[in-house]
Amino acid sequence: MMSKHPGTGSHTVTVFVFPGVRLLDVTGPIEVFTTANEFGGRYRVQIVSQDGREVITSAGTRLGADLSVDDVQEPCDVLVVPGGPEWDTLIKDDALLDVVRQLDENSRCTASVCTGAFLLAAAGLLNGRRATTHWRHAQELASRFPSVRVAPDAIFVQDGQMMTSAGVSAGIDLSLALVEDHYGAEVARSVAKDMVVFMQRPGGQSQFSVRTRAPHTHQQMLRRVLDAVAENPGANHTLTAMARRAGISVRHVTRLFYEEVGTTPARYVEQVRLEAAQALLETGDDPMPVVARRTGFGSPESLRRAFVRHLGVTPGAFRASFRTAGRGHEGSAVRGGAVVVEARVDDDELSAA
Template sequence: MNRKHADGGTLLVTVFVFPGVRLLDVTGPIEVFTSANEFGGRYRLTIVSADGDEVRTAAGTRLGVDAAVADAHGTSDVLVIPGGPDWDRMIRDEALLGAVRTLDARARRTVSVCTGAFLLAAAGLLEGRRAATHWRHSLRLAQLFPGVRVEHDAIFVRDGKVTTSAGVSAGIDLSLAVVEEHSGAEVARAVAKDLVVFMQRPGGQSQFSVRARAPHTRQEALRRVLDAIAEAPGTDHTLAAMARRAGISARHITRLFRDELGTTPARYVEQIRLEAAQAMLETGDDPMTAIARRTGFGSPESLRRAFVRNLQVTPGAFRARFRSTGSGGPDTVHVR
């Protein structure tokens, strides 16, 4: 895109704030755009509230503003609509929704962070569009606004002029993608390195580690097995090996996996190994043969099949995504 304006070549980013807004939803995008200015970006930021008064965030921090919505003149290149934990109150506030509609009408592009999607939906700006929000609230968004096609695992989704993103820190992912579109991948990459964040996040909202999201178990034998798998994914984790490690029968270990984790031993091991392979692809340039061997897949072909079956992407394509935010790819970004 690389669009520049005649007025000094800057792009105007307008951030809308309101009482109870989540602080990181606001500061995350601001940090990305202001950091971009250090590496060749040309952004001018303005913070507005409905009445021009400062607001108190959900964290209790006061935020100053530059103008009221009515006094904010000019067309925004990017309008940022953050969210807040009290979203159910926000969507019933007609003054708030009116301010969002006014700002959107004066914006070339509107983006939301986390539950900011609820504000856009309640304002009628997501009707017939695809959208994303925090994984914990995505089902509720779909229920309350059936005209919105919710992408439950997406980090961010672009549909026309509107882009919605997932929970809290996903606003950083989205802002990096916007910077890449405006100023190129090198600027976005420099910002990501400066902020010590991923250029493109490894995973959709279901990315949280397999071990971390597994239910806590009081079964000591099973805990020993799970810890052994996590510590050394590439070693022998056949059913017989796990049973020996736990000191119980293969039938019993299978039943524990089913009852405690809701999966099979083989499926669990594959997920842990897949996670380990993702980490190696994200952080290094090891050949596929070494990655397959060290993570227990054995061969590059077995590694490839596991990636395609679980993530719908090859290991090579997964690694390539860390060279870009993915802004030039599909409008729905799962970034797995």
């Protein structure tokens, strides 16, 4: 995110709208930021259209604009670029893409909602970056823009100053994460409770996805290791294997993880494997031995221990929670709107896995 030290300063949010924009892509983030103002946030939200006039959304609703693009004089903290059903036409509009680039240059953080990722990609803003979009369009984003590293199972992805989110309501998840970054977890939690939404969704598409938030590192040797773990969690990722892959010593690998990622290699690998297992359990019907083998846990018992340790729920109960609306379900990993995470990991045990 933008800052690891939440404060009390004000933040300007610019929401770009255009004809055919999806209504919830716009109103979801606005609702989060304005609700945050009731709990200590200080957001100023402005809606900007290309010419300053109102636009008609894909739902037929009229949306007024506060400013035209040319009227935007001061930098903003967050630029929100929503999507729309006619994204295929929008990405061919050179004038619209020029506006996106202009607004991005004047923003400290640019965030897309749903198919808004196509606008960012077409404007060249996602080249070489990780990104996500609505699951239905993820493959299309990847094929049209091969320089974009698409993460189809993420609720949202942050790569540098760029953030992209999945379909429609995922813009709320992304906005909550920004609120937490700006003003702290308590403010974000209050907003989530007020809006009756998850502070953090359970599942492999967790908003704090280890695999998709692209830890910042300029160390290419470490980037190779991180990418290998993300792309194939079930492979051999012992310290020795990581060191061999990076072409450095085991001690150097451990030091780079502490310095660049902020955790140990063992913890990182287990977090990635856990998220991969969550994704399989959420969307598939593979038996537990298959899930355990594909995600690198080896056995159902090791998988079960990891789930209980981190999520407070067994893999079976986790899978069941995605087969029902959840009312009255016992053993849910969700408590008070957030997944309960207990970071107790045996590094030696994992390194030997």
